[in-house]
Amino acid sequence: MATRKTSEPFWWLLFAAGGMVAALLVPVHLLVNGLAVPLGWTSISHARMLALAGHPLVKLYLFVLIALPLYHWAHRFRFVLEDLGLHGWRTPIAILCYGGAVAGTVATLWVLWGI
């Protein structure tokens, strides 16, 4: 049987990297940015956070934090849809899911660029 070239390793690596970020970093930000700051457990002013986000290294960090989990979502969601029986729609589903993640990546770059 002839082997078919596949782009799966590329998407899988992004999925795997996104999973690591989602598992290790996202909970920290949920705690800090989602609970600690709004509930007043700690006080970081908006101006200070914005200044922090303006640093190139922090921008890079934010890019990784936001963009990679999008690919984790895209890969997983694509597989969920396929497993639910939409197997005949594989190509449009893949385009929609990964396209969404790419659009999110571009949007992230655009927002970070503007800070």
Added chain:
Amino acid sequence: MSDATITLEVTRYRPGHDREPHPQSFEVPFQKDWVVLDALNHIKDRIDGTLSYRWSCRMGVCGSCGMMVNGVPKLTCAAFLRDYRPGPIRVEPLANFPVIRDLVIALDDFMEKLRRVKPWIIRAEEKPVSEGEYRQTPAQLETYKQFSMCINCMLCYAACPVYGLAPAFVGPAAIALAYRYNLDSRDEGYRLREPVMSDAVGVWECTFVGECSVVCPKGVDPAAAIQRSKLAGATDWLLSMVMPWGGRR
């Protein structure tokens, strides 16, 4: 023993006779030490000799008696009637496979895939017998041992929704066995198995549902074999991108 009974709803299909598979009910004696296979043997011996199914060792070694019991892939020699009281117990042929007759499914697809992954020790060069055996330490054995417990019962294929939707998928048991030989310190066949493993219908078809590992009667973890093979495949892919002139592990 009491004269209690339990009902089995067994799928019947006789090609050329039945248009499609249909259930038939049989009442069998309930014995607390009976498994579903004992009940099927009772039906064949005492009630209806035309019932067809595969079995051999009745002790979880041969892997022939896999069927769907109440919708779950099971070795019927290890599925006790007492766990399904008061019944009825639905006994159907393994899901995702074509049915030949009654509870007998066609194994050709699995056998072909099994051969395709070359599940045997491959050496670049065989050493002569006079030089002795290929030695292995207990630690080297331990790395692949659990994957070598596979008995080819195909319960994992019946449990895999991906195989149901995309029958070209090489599938859990075949990949687990390929991985078993890839891990074997005596084996040198990784590159020969790679085209099958890294194919679009190889490890990449798996959506990590994980049911294969749940239903395995021998404690093999095919899902782990597939995910680890994905990591190996992705590493190969990355190296071939960075070093197109031959970056291979």
